[in-house]
Amino acid sequence: MHATIQKPIDEITGYLRPGEKVFVVGCGNCAAKCHSGGAPETEEMAERLKKKGVEVAGWACTDSGVSLCKLAIVKKMLNETYQTETEKADSFLILACGQGIHTVMDATEGGMVHPGCDTIFGGETVTDDFITEYCSLCGECIVEYTGGLCPVTLCAKSLLNGPCGGAKDGKCEVDRTRDCGWQLIYDRLKELGRLEEMDKYQTPKNNSRWSRPRSLTMVESGATFKSLAGELSISRKD
Amino acid sequence: MSKLKDKLSSREFVVTGEIGPPKGVDISGCLHDAEQLRDYVTAINVTDLQSAVFRIGSLAVSCKLVERRLEPIYQLTCRDRNRLALQSDLLSAWALGIENVLCLTGDHPAMGDHTEAKPVYDLDSVQLIKAASTLNQGQDMSGHELDSKPSFFLGGVVTPGADPVEPQVIKMKKKIEAGAVFFQTQAVYEPDKLEDFMNRVQGFNVPVIAGIVILKGAAMAKFMNQNVAGITVPDSIIEEMSDTPKEDRKKQAVEITARIIRQVKPLCQGVHIMPLGWDELVPQVIKEAEL
Numbered sequence: 003m004h005a006t007i008q009k010p011i012d013e014i015t016g017y018l019r020p021g022e023k024v025f026v027v028g029c030g031n032c033a034a035k036c037h038s039g040g041a042p043e044t045e046e047m048a049e050r051l052k053k054k055g056v057e058v059a060g061w062a063c064t065d066s067g068v069s070l071c072k073l074a075i076v077k078k079m080l081n082e083t084y085q086t087e088t089e090k091a092d093s094f095l096i097l098a099c100g101q102g103i104h105t106v107m108d109a110t111e112g113g114m115v116h117p118g119c120d121t122i123f124g125g126e127t128v129t130d131d132f133i134t135e136y137c138s139l140c141g142e143c144i145v146e147y148t149g150g151l152c153p154v155t156l157c158a159k160s161l162l163n164g165p166c167g168g169a170k171d172g173k174c175e176v177d178r179t180r181d182c183g184w185q186l187i188y189d190r191l192k193e194l195g196r197l198e199e200m201d202k203y204q205t206p207k208n209n210s211r212w213s214r215p216r217s218l219t220m221v222e223s224g225a226t227f228k229s230l231a232g233e234l235s236i237s238r239k240d
Numbered sequence: 241m242s243k244l245k246d247k248l249s250s251r252e253f254v255v256t257g258e259i260g261p262p263k264g265v266d267i268s269g270c271l272h273d274a275e276q277l278r279d280y281v282t283a284i285n286v287t288d289l290q291s292a293v294f295r296i297g298s299l300a301v302s303c304k305l306v307e308r309r310l311e312p313i314y315q316l317t318c319r320d321r322n323r324l325a326l327q328s329d330l331l332s333a334w335a336l337g338i339e340n341v342l343c344l345t346g347d348h349p350a351m352g353d354h355t356e357a358k359p360v361y362d363l364d365s366v367q368l369i370k371a372a373s374t375l376n377q378g379q380d381m382s383g384h385e386l387d388s389k390p391s392f393f394l395g396g397v398v399t400p401g402a403d404p405v406e407p408q409v410i411k412m413k414k415k416i417e418a419g420a421v422f423f424q425t426q427a428v429y430e431p432d433k434l435e436d437f438m439n440r441v442q443g444f445n446v447p448v449i450a451g452i453v454i455l456k457g458a459a460m461a462k463f464m465n466q467n468v469a470g471i472t473v474p475d476s477i478i479e480e481m482s483d484t485p486k487e488d489r490k491k492q493a494v495e496i497t498a499r500i501i502r503q504v505k506p507l508c509q510g511v512h513i514m515p516l517g518w519d520e521l522v523p524q525v526i527k528e529a530e531l
């Protein structure tokens with residue numbers, strides 16, 4: 003899930019030029035779960051903007067559970083279902099992650115878009131009101147050696163070969179309220195009886211697999227991941 | 241030829257010191273600190289943006305020590321440079337006459353005075369040691385041949401007082417496998433703990449130089465206990481310092497430091513004295529510690 007948080011309303015109104023008619027778009031999946039851009043928040047944003055004197059052409063949100071980052075769905079929603087309203091709009095305010103913003107731009111063939119949220123991380127929805135980050139999307143997963151816990155994400159320095167000397171009482175040097183990622187990894191490997199995994203030298207990250215923008219193409223039998231590291235094709239059928 | 245390497249290889253007990261480069265371009269102060277250590281230490285650590293506070297670089301100051309025929313231990317952290325810059329700075333260091341390199345992770349930018357800086361950590365300290373020893377073998381990290389190669393004397397750091405200490409020991413072993421041939425430790429004030437630690441790492445067969453920060457008073461000791469990971473100043477020392485009038489603090493600092501050095505001497509192969517500005521005390525400490 004992509005975690006997002008709404009931008010302050012004054013920052014958003016500051017983006018809009020005098021007389022600009024805006025159409026507000028929300029996402030029924032991640033942004034809905036973050037309460038930053040589900041249907042209720044999208045409707046509410048339309049109202050808040052009107053109160054601030056902004057001309058709102060309308061609002062729309064994908065169905066509950068449906069992501070805004072699906073181009074076909076957004077095309078249908080904006081160009082068919084809400085055609086009358088979107089035709090009048092000068093721009094779109096998107097209450098979703100950056101992928102959603104671009105999907106709206108694609109769906110409207112280059113429509114003017116404004117970000118209504120800051121996209122903050124990809125995370126696990128631990129409870130309905132708590133999301134936390136366990137993966138940094140590095141393109142080369144090494145959690146086999148760390149008991150399933152990601153050092154790239156859980157260690158403030160993304161260290162791959164063990165802890166720095168900064169942990170105190172199991173907490174990280176950068177924030178004494180935050181667990182040291184390597185303490186968590188060490189405890190877990192010990193519990194699993196796999197502490198010897200920590201002895202293995204981890205090579206430096208191949209950052210070219212982390213180079214953006216990356217893409218993934220799916221075919222019948224597998225997929226191809228494209229990054230600066232080249233094309234990596236994996237078959238699901240072997 | 242690195243004197244540090246010579247002495248450690250011939251199993252001599254060594255003393256190393258430390259200077260911190262200033263925030264500015266006038267380095268006469270830290271060179272003066274270094275001069276005070278000249279006759280008493282084998283080599284002097286030059287810190288690399290210590291505590292993630294922006295200052296003049298350790299490469300430049302290490303080079304100035306070389307010019308004055310003082311032997312630097314060039315500290316290089318992973319915080320600010322990617323693998324290109326780290327390897328390049330290493331080659332630069334060798335060309336400038338620097339032989340001893342201490343490879344560290346580095347305090348996170350959040351600890352310093354540029355909290356919005358991007359933390360780099362493209363390599364970690366184990367990987368940096370491996371990269372440096374690969375340069376020693378005449379290759380870069382990508383396997384390309386160098387047209388001439390350095391011969392660094394490579395060190396790592398370890399925190400004997402960490403709790404738990406096992407992850408530190410595991411990482412120390414990885415540093416040795418990566419090419420570290422000597423270690424300096426975080427400050428130790430409890431000889432018992434150091435002894436336990438040394439028992440654990442005995443089989444590693446590498447020289448360990450125990451760190452000691454000169455304590456300026458009870459307040460500093462309490463601050464370190466609360467804020468610095470892996471350092472515990474025992475209550476007995478804090479009590480000893482708590483009623484000392486200001487004018488006697490330096491004398492007492494010498495006494496305490498010398499005593500700890502005498503206690504840890506049989507356990508390790510050297511001491512690393514971090515005077516934090518009280519460099520003028522180092523000669524007296526060494527005398528009282530009977531080194």
Ligand code: SF4
Nearest residue numbers: 137138140143144152
């Ligand atoms: S190692 Fe990479 S892919 Fe695996 S969890 Fe961590 S960031 Fe994600």
Ligand code: SF4
Nearest residue numbers: 157166174175182183
């Ligand atoms: S204290 Fe732990 S989590 Fe924090 S930077 Fe060091 S190893 Fe990483």
